[in-house]
Amino acid sequence: MRERESQVDRDITVDIEAGLDETEAGPSRESETEETGAVRSRLGTVATKRSLGTALALAVVGTVLFGFVPFLPFGEAVLGIAAGGFAYGLGSDSRRYVEMALAGAVTGGAATLFGNLIAAVVASGTTLLAISVLAGVVAGVVGHYFGRDLRAGLTADLDD
Secondary structure (H helix, E strand, O other), X not given: OXXXXXXXXXXXXXXXXXXXXXXXXXXXXXXXXXXXXXXXXXXXXXXXHHHHXXXXXXXXXXXXXXXXXXXXXXXXXXXXXXXXXXXXXXXXOOOOHHHHXXXXXXXXXXXXXXXXXXXXXXXXXXXXXHHHHHHHHHHHXXXXXXXXXXXXXXXXXXXX
């Protein structure tokens, strides 16, 4: 009963707001508002703050954990980002490729800057940074893909 009343309240609020927008906006402004509203609603569903924060936290934790592996001289950031993406794909029921790409880019760039600060600043830092950002994006997306694939395989029904 309470859910039905809240649905009715939301419908009334939407109808009132829609009526006010139509009287204030002209035809050109109305189409402009609809376009930006459509873009905002689409972007809001693609990347949320919570999912981006989760992806970033998993990528950073994976990078730190793979940094403790003793016989891994380089590539721990890429493997850690891939492991974080894998974990996020395994635990999430929706596609989060954009979030993992952004988290991989940030984590890969930060790992390069903090790990090779002198080389990044003095030498060809932009090339090194660009390669690490690209590697982070690819690792995050590929890890997320394989995590989602495993999740789909584990949760699929078996046919006789």
